[in-house]
Amino acid sequence: MPENAPLLTPELCSQLERLELVTRKIFRGRMKGERRSKRKGQSVEFADFRNYVAGDDLRLLDWNLYARLDKLILKLFLEEEDLHFYALIDSSLSMDFGDPTKLQYAKQLAAALGFVGLIRADRVRIETLNQKPGQRSPAYRGRASVWRMEQQIQAIKPSSETNLARGVKNFCMRNTGRGVVVLISDLMDKDGYETALKYFVSHEMDCFVIQVLSREELDPDVKGDLRLVDCEDQDEAEITVSAPLMRKYKQTLDNFVASAQQFCTRRGMHYLLANNQIPVSQLVAKHLRRRGLVR
Amino acid sequence: MESLFRNTLGPTAWAVMAAIPLAIIALYFLKLKRQPLEVPSTYLWHRVIEDLHVNSFWQKLRKSILLFLQLLVAALAILALLRPGWQGQTLEGRKFIFLIDNSASMSASDAEGAATRLEEAKNRVAALVDQMESSMSAMIMTFASEPVVVQEFTSNRRQLREALTRIEPTAAQTDLKGALLLADGFANPRRTVEDTENAEDADAVKLADVPVELYIFSDGRFPEVGDVELGNLVPQFLPLGKSDTNNLAITTLSTRRAEANPEQVQVFAQVSNASDTEATADVALYRGDQLVDAVETQIPAKGIASASFLLLDDTPAPLRAVVTPSAEYGDSLALDNTAYSILEDDRTARVLLVTPGNRALELALQTERAKRFAKIDQVAPTELKSPDFEKQLDRESYDLIIFDQCVPEKMPAENTLFIGNLPPIKAWTDEQVSETVVGPQIVDWDRSHPLLNLIELGGVQIAGAQIVKPPAGGRVLVDSTDGPLVSMAPRGRFEDLVIGFEIVGKNDAGERIINTNWPRKHSFPSFWLNVLEHFARDSGSQSVHRPGEIVELRLAPAAGIATVETPDGSRLEAQVDATGRMAFQETERLGTYQVFQNGELAKRFAVNLFDRDESDVALRVSETGEDGLNIVENLTIGFVEVVAQPRNADIRKELWKLLLVLALVVLMTEWYIYNRRVYI
Numbered sequence: 001m002p003e004n005a006p007l008l009t010p011e012l013c014s015q016l017e018r019l020e021l022v023t024r025k026i027f028r029g030r031m032k033g034e035r036r037s038k039r040k041g042q043s044v045e046f047a048d049f050r051n052y053v054a055g056d057d058l059r060l061l062d063w064n065l066y067a068r069l070d071k072l073i074l075k076l077f078l079e080e081e082d083l084h085f086y087a088l089i090d091s092s093l094s095m096d097f098g099d100p101t102k103l104q105y106a107k108q109l110a111a112a113l114g115f116v117g118l119i120r121a122d123r124v125r126i127e128t129l130n131q132k133p134g135q136r137s138p139a140y141r142g143r144a145s146v147w148r149m150e151q152q153i154q155a156i157k158p159s160s161e162t163n164l165a166r167g168v169k170n171f172c173m174r175n176t177g178r179g180v181v182v183l184i185s186d187l188m189d190k191d192g193y194e195t196a197l198k199y200f201v202s203h204e205m206d207c208f209v210i211q212v213l214s215r216e217e218l219d220p221d222v223k224g225d226l227r228l229v230d231c232e233d234q235d236e237a238e239i240t241v242s243a244p245l246m247r248k249y250k251q252t253l254d255n256f257v258a259s260a261q262q263f264c265t266r267r268g269m270h271y272l273l274a275n276n277q278i279p280v281s282q283l284v285a286k287h288l289r290r291r292g293l294v295r
Numbered sequence: 296m297e298s299l300f301r302n303t304l305g306p307t308a309w310a311v312m313a314a315i316p317l318a319i320i321a322l323y324f325l326k327l328k329r330q331p332l333e334v335p336s337t338y339l340w341h342r343v344i345e346d347l348h349v350n351s352f353w354q355k356l357r358k359s360i361l362l363f364l365q366l367l368v369a370a371l372a373i374l375a376l377l378r379p380g381w382q383g384q385t386l387e388g389r390k391f392i393f394l395i396d397n398s399a400s401m402s403a404s405d406a407e408g409a410a411t412r413l414e415e416a417k418n419r420v421a422a423l424v425d426q427m428e429s430s431m432s433a434m435i436m437t438f439a440s441e442p443v444v445v446q447e448f449t450s451n452r453r454q455l456r457e458a459l460t461r462i463e464p465t466a467a468q469t470d471l472k473g474a475l476l477l478a479d480g481f482a483n484p485r486r487t488v489e490d491t492e493n494a495e496d497a498d499a500v501k502l503a504d505v506p507v508e509l510y511i512f513s514d515g516r517f518p519e520v521g522d523v524e525l526g527n528l529v530p531q532f533l534p535l536g537k538s539d540t541n542n543l544a545i546t547t548l549s550t551r552r553a554e555a556n557p558e559q560v561q562v563f564a565q566v567s568n569a570s571d572t573e574a575t576a577d578v579a580l581y582r583g584d585q586l587v588d589a590v591e592t593q594i595p596a597k598g599i600a601s602a603s604f605l606l607l608d609d610t611p612a613p614l615r616a617v618v619t620p621s622a623e624y625g626d627s628l629a630l631d632n633t634a635y636s637i638l639e640d641d642r643t644a645r646v647l648l649v650t651p652g653n654r655a656l657e658l659a660l661q662t663e664r665a666k667r668f669a670k671i672d673q674v675a676p677t678e679l680k681s682p683d684f685e686k687q688l689d690r691e692s693y694d695l696i697i698f699d700q701c702v703p704e705k706m707p708a709e710n711t712l713f714i715g716n717l718p719p720i721k722a723w724t725d726e727q728v729s730e731t732v733v734g735p736q737i738v739d740w741d742r743s744h745p746l747l748n749l750i751e752l753g754g755v756q757i758a759g760a761q762i763v764k765p766p767a768g769g770r771v772l773v774d775s776t777d778g779p780l781v782s783m784a785p786r787g788r789f790e791d792l793v794i795g796f797e798i799v800g801k802n803d804a805g806e807r808i809i810n811t812n813w814p815r816k817h818s819f820p821s822f823w824l825n826v827l828e829h830f831a832r833d834s835g836s837q838s839v840h841r842p843g844e845i846v847e848l849r850l851a852p853a854a855g856i857a858t859v860e861t862p863d864g865s866r867l868e869a870q871v872d873a874t875g876r877m878a879f880q881e882t883e884r885l886g887t888y889q890v891f892q893n894g895e896l897a898k899r900f901a902v903n904l905f906d907r908d909e910s911d912v913a914l915r916v917s918e919t920g921e922d923g924l925n926i927v928e929n930l931t932i933g934f935v936e937v938v939a940q941p942r943n944a945d946i947r948k949e950l951w952k953l954l955l956v957l958a959l960v961v962l963m964t965e966w967y968i969y970n971r972r973v974y975i
Contacts, residue, residue, distance in 0.1 A: 188335060227329040228337050231336075238344075239344060248343045252339050
């Protein structure tokens with residue numbers, strides 16, 4: 001898929017229209033219908049109080065509380081508690097592989113999920129792992145922001161200064177609060193993914209890890225004597241391809257995936273292995289629905 | 296070790312050979328080039344490699360599977376060059392002569408691994424030829440009754456093998472001596488001495504004497520060969536066939552007129568049994584294609600038996616006797632189971648009597664005994680003038696023409712006998728002073744001459760006679776007081792007998808007179824029997840002709856060409872000379888030959904093997920050796936005893952072909968593995 005192709009095709013959009021993002025951590029048992037109906041006006045159902053910070057909507061101030069306590073406190077109604085959806089894309093060099101590249105696939109997936117969130121008036125923020133700690137990406141809300149979100153995603157390019165753990169840590173520091181975060185990465189970091197994923201544990205977010213692997217990684221078609229060069233750090237591995245070697249590789253890969261899954265499940269995170277041959281629509285509609293990310 | 300391998304290369308070649316595997320190994324270990332391939336991450340690969348390093352030995356082995364296969368191919372090729380083999384003496388020497396016996400006994404079917412002994416000989420020679428190197432040269436000769444050079448000295452193995460396929464079996468007997476002499480001629484070139492000024496140089500000029508290996512492939516069925524100097528020849532005798540082979544053969548087939556009744560013919564067939572067991576066989580006689588009779592005969596071991604048949608009808612026909620041994624006998628040579636003979640019309644001689652009428656003479660010539668000797672034709676002297684007479688003389692060939700009371704105008708090309716007249720030859724007439732005597736008294740006759748055998752002419756009285764003095768070279772048979780009365784002289788190839796007195800005659804008045812009382816004596820019919828016996832010739836149809844011999848026949852001289860039909864149906868032409876003789880040479884086949892003149896059947900003759908020695912096809916065996924094996928009897932050539940080689944000694948089984956095929960298979964496997972990257 002060429003890099004400049006639109007991430008969200010009309011067919012994909014029409015499929016995604018029927019979905020909505022779900023999270024089970026917050027608002028369990030909320031009914032769909034309620035959210036929808038509350039779009040046009042303020043809700044009357046009380047949800048929470050929050051201290052006022054500069055920039056909040058003044059209309060939300062609860063004057064009764066100000067009178068009683070002499071503090072500026074916002075009264076939050078249900079509609080205020082929209083879902084914060086974060087898509088965290090791994091844009092390291094190792095993602096720039098495959099056909100379509102894993103990065104393109106990740107971008108498309110992020111765009112699709114972001115789209116679902118936007119049409120449901122959820123707040124969507126797209127971030128990458130190599131973002132600087134202080135650099136915040138814009139939040140999008142509403143269907144009107146779809147194309148801006150798409151632009152941002154489209155502009156993501158593979159970069160060499162990406163470290164899984166540091167990127168996740170920066171994300172967590174940047175974005176406190178609740179929400180759903182979808183980490184789209186291949187988890188192929190030399191330092192291991194455990195450190196990175198542990199940051200999510202302490203975070204209060206509902207975490208989805210989607211490991212995207214290319215077909216060449218899942219089922220390599222190599223022959224003969226080769227010197228494998230890592231594209232990120234130029235590390236070399238010399239192999240002589242033989243049947244036991246390939247069996248070993250598959251076994252190692254399976255172990256890796258299984259341990260990642262186990263790691264995530266033990267810590268209450270969701271995990272999904274995706275390969276870049278599955279169409280995004282199928283991944284979202286079928287697999288993510290099964291996992292409970294969308295409904 | 297030496298017999299296992301044959302070194303075919305020199306040391307430099309071996310050095311190169313040894314370098315090849317080293318080069319292969321060096322190329323493999325010098326630098327193993329790996330193709331670089333970019334991957335997203337080597338994270339997992341490192342984990343894979345680490346785990347696999349536990350079985351590093353097998354990993355290295357798998358890595359080097361291609362190396363191993365290439366080394367294997369090189370090793371197989373080098374091993375094939377070493378020509379490993381066993382069971383063989385190697386072929387040593389520079390020049391070889393292969394003598395192959397293709398006589399009748401070599402068609403016996405007791406060979407190992409081949410249909411006949413000759414096939415086995417050809418196979419073994421082919422195996423020896425295969426072992427020849429480029430510096431060796433060989434020639435191939437066959438010998439039966441005479442030697443034939445099939446291929447002259449050449450080092451081209453293909454030519455030698457083609458020459459082998461040309462060798463055909465014959466039905467002839469075996470004569471080794473001629474073959475040895477011919478081989479000797481090829482092997483020992485005569486020394487030449489050049490005229491040089493220096494006497495020492497003369498000695499030094501000699502043709503190089505290279506010892507020539509002579510391989511004789513035969514079954515030994517021939518008489519001892521003496522008087523042959525082997526010179527450069529190094530003989531080796533390779534016997535073929537088994538010593539326990541059975542063979543029945545007909546060794547004689549003869550016909551004879553029955554004593555009692557000359558119209559009947561007795562046929563005798565003699566069968567010989569060349570095995571150690573008694574045999575029972577059917578002997579059948581065929582006349583033309585019709586079976587006349589069959590007799591069951593028992594032939595003792597290593598002995599002979601005879602079967603006889605009686606033919607009531609004596610019309611001329613070809614005869615064939617066939618012996619059929621029983622199935623369990625295992626007759627190995629079928630060639631000698633059939634014998635051929637000709638039953639011919641001729642009594643032995645043909646005699647023409649030209650007489651106006653001579654009762655006594657006619658009676659004497661037609662006695663029972665005379666009929667056995669000759670068949671008499673009679674014509675009157677008036678016929679002498681007719682042109683038919685000339686033609687008749689041309690057509691029939693007479694052994695004797697008796698001119699009684701007449702004289703022909705010119706002498707015929709036959710033997711003649713004149714009664715009462717001189718032959719119209721200058722030699723005779725010049726001698727005579729035309730003298731007629733009256734009442735000559737016989738004083739002496741030549742008793743030693745076969746014509747006057749047992750003849751007593753004592754009381755013979757003659758009225759009137761002519762004196763016949765023989766010309767130069769002739770002899771007087773009967774002498775009288777007045778001079779010779781009976782004389783004989785040769786005329787070229789013929790003889791003329793002249794009796795000076797008539798037996799019966801005509802006087803001037805034309806009346807019949809009796810000139811002598813000889814017809815009333817005992818000696819008269821005896822004399823005429825002697826005459827018939829003397830002039831009766833072997834007409835050639837009763838003698839035994841062996842294959843390959845020249846057959847001489849007497850035919851009518853008229854046509855210059857005769858056509859001979861051989862037993863296999865082919866027709867050959869033969870020249871007939873002015874006197875009617877024909878010599879025919881292509882008698883290799885056994886059977887009945889028919890001679891046609893002017894499209895008509897003139898004569899037949901038969902060619903048979905009839906050789907007891909040749910039919911005794913078992914390998915001659917001398918006393919048993921120490922370990923109980925029969926040792927084949929050795930040949931004796933000149934004063935050299937040639938030891939018979941053990942049977943399996945000379946076919947060397949070589950492996951190089953198998954090794955090359957294996958190398959090819961391994962090469963293809965290696966190609967497959969390399970191309971398909973088959974994982975093991």
